[in-house]
Amino acid sequence: MIPPSIHSNRGAAWLRPALLGALLAFTPALRAQIKVGDSFPSLQSAELDGARPDTAGKVLLVDFWASWCTPCKASFPAYARIYGDFSPRGLALVAVSVDKVPADYAAFLRKMAPPFATARDVGQRLVTMVRVPSMPTSYLMGRDGRVRFIHEGFHNAGTEAEIRKEIEALLNEKSAP
Amino acid sequence: MKTRCIAVFALASLAAVLGGCASATAVRVQPWERATLADYTMRPDRDPLGTQLDEHIYFSREAASGGRGVGGSGCGCN
Numbered sequence: 001m002i003p004p005s006i007h008s009n010r011g012a013a014w015l016r017p018a019l020l021g022a023l024l025a026f027t028p029a030l031r032a033q034i035k036v037g038d039s040f041p042s043l044q045s046a047e048l049d050g051a052r053p054d055t056a057g058k059v060l061l062v063d064f065w066a067s068w069c070t071p072c073k074a075s076f077p078a079y080a081r082i083y084g085d086f087s088p089r090g091l092a093l094v095a096v097s098v099d100k101v102p103a104d105y106a107a108f109l110r111k112m113a114p115p116f117a118t119a120r121d122v123g124q125r126l127v128t129m130v131r132v133p134s135m136p137t138s139y140l141m142g143r144d145g146r147v148r149f150i151h152e153g154f155h156n157a158g159t160e161a162e163i164r165k166e167i168e169a170l171l172n173e174k175s176a177p
Numbered sequence: 178m179k180t181r182c183i184a185v186f187a188l189a190s191l192a193a194v195l196g197g198c199a200s201a202t203a204v205r206v207q208p209w210e211r212a213t214l215a216d217y218t219m220r221p222d223r224d225p226l227g228t229q230l231d232e233h234i235y236f237s238r239e240a241a242s243g244g245r246g247v248g249g250s251g252c253g254c255n
Contacts, residue, residue, distance in 0.1 A: 068215040071255045098209040127209045135208045135254045153255035 033131040038147050040139055043094060043119075046126040049102075050119030051094070058092040059170045060145075061163070063138040064127055066098050067108035072136045075154040076112045082163060083116040089171050090143075094119060098127045098135070138163070142170050208253065215252030 034040065040062065043052050063079060065072035076095075083093045093116040099105040105120045121127050130139070133152050140149040140163065149166045151159055206214065213219070222228050236242040 064209070066209070066212065066215075068212045069252055069254045100212060124209055128207075132208055135211070135252065137208075155255065 033133060034129075034139065034147055034150075036147050036150060039145055040141050040147055041126060041129050043096075043126075046129075047122045048096065048119035048126065049122050051117035052119060053092050053094065053117045055092045055094075057143050058090050059086075059143060059167060060141040061091065061093045061138060061167070062141070063093070063095045063136055064098060064121075064130070064132045065095055065136045067104040068099075069135045071154040073108075073112070074156060075136055075138075075159075076114055078154070078156075078160040078163075080115050082160065082167065083114075085164075086167050086171065087116075091167055091171065093117065096121050096126060098124055100124070140166055140170065142173060211252045211254075215254070 040060070043055065043062070061079075061082075063075065065075065079093060079095065083091065087093070095114060095116060095118045097105045097108070097118065097120045099108075099120060102120065109118055136154050138151045138154075139147050140151075142148045148170060149163075151163065153159075217223060232242055
């Protein structure tokens with residue numbers, strides 16, 4: 001004869017793994033997108049195949065792109081102009097490709113010949129962490145490494161003008177102590 | 178004992194079903210995973226002759242043509 005107190009403990013014992021299972025099942029839905037105000041994951045520790053420039057204390061623009069994404073092709077000349085104008089004043093720009101096929105990535109870069117740093121997100125780990133809402137998406141970080149502006153898609157001159165204005169504002173902010 | 182087994186099974190089934198509904202990765206192709214959808218072969222208008230024949234059938238049946246202005250493939254970019 002088992003006392004009632006032991007009965008109740010056994011009940012709790014089977015309930016715990018079941019609740020844990022339910023929690024694990026919901027885990028993908030709990031992963032959140034990177035939002036304005038969040039810190040951006042470190043590019044140095046990400047598994048990137050390509051250039052990783054020194055971004056410490058700089059205003060950083062990270063653009064997620066792919067060779068199969070048509071607006072990404074339109075964005076590269078604009079980013080080249082932005083980089084040319086603002087890099088001497090402290091802008092770092094890294095274009096992160098989500099291409100799974102290295103040859104597609106290389107062919108795109110041969111054609112576009114961007115002056116800024118590019119890298120391929122091997123295994124799409126960084127983009128999965130960031131959870132970009134659309135392709136392309138660019139994240140503009142202040143000197144403190146926090147996300148200040150997010151641009152979903154690329155809408156030609158309008159997006160370029162907005163990004164220029166935002167970079168100007170961020171560069172004019174005082175450096176973090 | 179039997180009741181407990183049924184309860185565990187019911188709870189596990191519920192978690193699996195609800196987890197499947199809630200899991201964005203299981204039910205949705207993420208924006209960065211759409212390389213295949215963006216391929217040229219996914220375009221509905223990739224075959225000009227086929228498009229012309231479809232348009233002819235549509236015109237014969239509906240007495241109307243055009244209005245199929247959605248271009249591009251399925252990457253959903255921008």
